[in-house]
Amino acid sequence: MKTVPEPNAELLSDEDLYKELKLLSSLFDKRKAERHAYEILQRPNVRSMLDKLIKDGAFTNEEEAIERALKTLMTALDQ
């Protein structure tokens, strides 16, 4: 017969639900952001630009290059 371990154990309460919904949303958002970042970084033209910028010493890593590029774009668009 199929049973459950510790049938008398107290389980989670309704108060936990709100926190869990928030947590799940943030986890799925994080995964979505990672997927978007991965897809963009996989594009050959983006990859080659980033590699060149880092190789030339303009930036130490991809994060720095992307952040600076966005800031530059914001300034250029006068945002």
Added chain:
Amino acid sequence: MMNYKQYMSDNNIVIDRIVAISNTGPLISVFQSGRIDLLKIYFSLIYITASELNELEKHVWSKEIHTLIDEKLIIVIEHLTKLEKESSIQIAKKIAKHSASGSTDWREHLPEAEAIALMAQMSDLWADVILLDERSAREVANELNLSVIGFPGLLLRAGFDRILTRNEILQILRICQQCGTHYSNHLIETIVKLMESEK
């Protein structure tokens, strides 16, 4: 039952699946309700420990768990490091002492303690969350600042994603109750109210 794949495709819904370490309780609820599809929608990978696998087999859930292992949705962590084993014992003792615990014998809490220890120490598993339903184990995991969710929270999310209806969630939780998983009536009522507020 809704064909969720068709629904998600028709509505362009993309869910970026997460990685979890699970205790036996939420998996048993999934098995009791026959909603393995929910695991496949939301998780790319779920880790369990060897002692959890033993516990599931002991409670006659072998066929269900081995199907998911064969499908590579679930991976069994066969061996814990010395540090993880030591940590598991400390965690199991804490759970046993908790007022909401179902047993004061710490050995009975080793499976969930091992899952918590893995989540706390094995960053190379890239687990986003630990699945736990038991209040005592959840509170110990919270003390360690771990991200914890339970089966009802997952159902609610599925409700908000329009994968499950309010009535389906109600039915799933009632089936779990009838099969011996004691989600409180108050918890179920809250889920129903939250679903109604989403309409």
